[in-house]
Amino acid sequence: MHEFTIGRNLANAVCEAYAEVDPPPRRLNTAHVVVGALHQIVPEYLVDAYRRYAEDTPVAGSTLELHPLPVHVTCGACGWSGDIELPFIRCGACDSAGVTLDSGRELYLDRLEVLTHE
Amino acid sequence: MNEQTLRVYKDLMGDNHTWADVTRRLLSARGVHMLNLIGSPGAGKTRLLEAAAPRLFPRLRFAVLEGDVETTRDAERMARLGVPTSQLLSGGSCHLEAKLVHYGLRDLEIDALDLVFVENVGNLVCPAEFDIGEHAKVAVLSVTEGEDKPHKYPLLFREAEAVVLTKTDLLPHLDYDLEAVLRAVEDVHAGIPVFQTSARAGDGIQAFTDWLAGRVAWRETT
Numbered sequence: 001m002h003e004f005t006i007g008r009n010l011a012n013a014v015c016e017a018y019a020e021v022d023p024p025p026r027r028l029n030t031a032h033v034v035v036g037a038l039h040q041i042v043p044e045y046l047v048d049a050y051r052r053y054a055e056d057t058p059v060a061g062s063t064l065e066l067h068p069l070p071v072h073v074t075c076g077a078c079g080w081s082g083d084i085e086l087p088f089i090r091c092g093a094c095d096s097a098g099v100t101l102d103s104g105r106e107l108y109l110d111r112l113e114v115l116t117h118e
Numbered sequence: 119m120n121e122q123t124l125r126v127y128k129d130l131m132g133d134n135h136t137w138a139d140v141t142r143r144l145l146s147a148r149g150v151h152m153l154n155l156i157g158s159p160g161a162g163k164t165r166l167l168e169a170a171a172p173r174l175f176p177r178l179r180f181a182v183l184e185g186d187v188e189t190t191r192d193a194e195r196m197a198r199l200g201v202p203t204s205q206l207l208s209g210g211s212c213h214l215e216a217k218l219v220h221y222g223l224r225d226l227e228i229d230a231l232d233l234v235f236v237e238n239v240g241n242l243v244c245p246a247e248f249d250i251g252e253h254a255k256v257a258v259l260s261v262t263e264g265e266d267k268p269h270k271y272p273l274l275f276r277e278a279e280a281v282v283l284t285k286t287d288l289l290p291h292l293d294y295d296l297e298a299v300l301r302a303v304e305d306v307h308a309g310i311p312v313f314q315t316s317a318r319a320g321d322g323i324q325a326f327t328d329w330l331a332g333r334v335a336w337r338e339t340t
Contacts, residue, residue: 002244005213005248006131006247009130009132010130013128013129016128021124029121038273038276039247039273040243040246040273087269087306090305097308107131109126110126111124113122114122115119115121116119116120116121116122118119
């Protein structure tokens with residue numbers, strides 16, 4: 001249930017980012033979040049946590065959209081670079097375990113879609 | 119009215135990263151190494167520390183931060199061995215966060231220590247998500263939990279810098295494929311050490327404590 005901790009942080013981050021929008025928009029429609037595949041996050045739990053923490057804030061009622069990012073590696077043995085399927089963290093070409101993670105650990109608020117007054 | 123898209127790019131760990139960085143810098147400046155032990159409830163994390171304590175005492179000054187949802191029982195077990203211990207109660211949360219760990223460290227005489235173990239709340243998922251300011255995560259996995267856990271919880275085993283396999287004295291009584299779990303660890307994080315231990319029989323504990331001593335010595339020289 002770490003989704004509730006992340007949902008709290010997310011609601012705070014969305015509120016802060018929304019408050020900095022100039023001129024102030026009419027409302028927040030959607031917050032977009034990027035989630036690397038290594039994070040074991042249950043989307044429904046995070047959406048629910050966000051909704052609850054966003055209550056009684058200027059971003060209440062906004063929608064949360066999650067965008068999964070696959071695990072991407074580069075092989076130190078053969079140089080192959082590409083997405084892999086968990087749980088095997090190995091080269092997709094030569095099966096070497098000597099790979100570096102290029103992505104998959106991301107967890108960030110990517111963008112806001114706001115409705116302006118104009 | 120128009121819809122407008124605004125780029126943000128904001129990390130979602132909130133102030134946890136800040137607390138973790140402050141803690142790590144504080145410990146590093148004083149030459150103290152901190153390990154984050156993560157495993158299921160009942161994996162044998164406390165028992166591992168109890169078994170390791172006599173082998174660590176002569177070489178390393180260490181303390182334990184015991185993370186639990188409720189009760190102070192694990193902290194009492196460590197305190198009975200004379201180990202400086204502070205209890206961290208997560209209050210229902212499934213993981214420890216960096217701020218609570220930082221406050222827990224204030225209960226310890228850091229300058230009199232070489233090593234701090236943080237025994238995280240029993241859980242293979244949530245604690246792996248949070249940097250608590252440790253220098254390394256260690257996954258603790260008992261042989262009664264099945265061989266496929268590294269495949270099921272890849273984040274923990276990818277983040278961990280070592281795995282301690284516990285309760286190996288039970289192997290003769292179990293249909294457990296030891297090679298399979300070792301392969302599963304390799305699939306997720308090749309090359310990390312796997313210590314096969316039995317706290318009851320004393321097997322493998324020396325190798326684990328030697329590894330710990332090596333890490334502390336390495337940090338002191340860098």
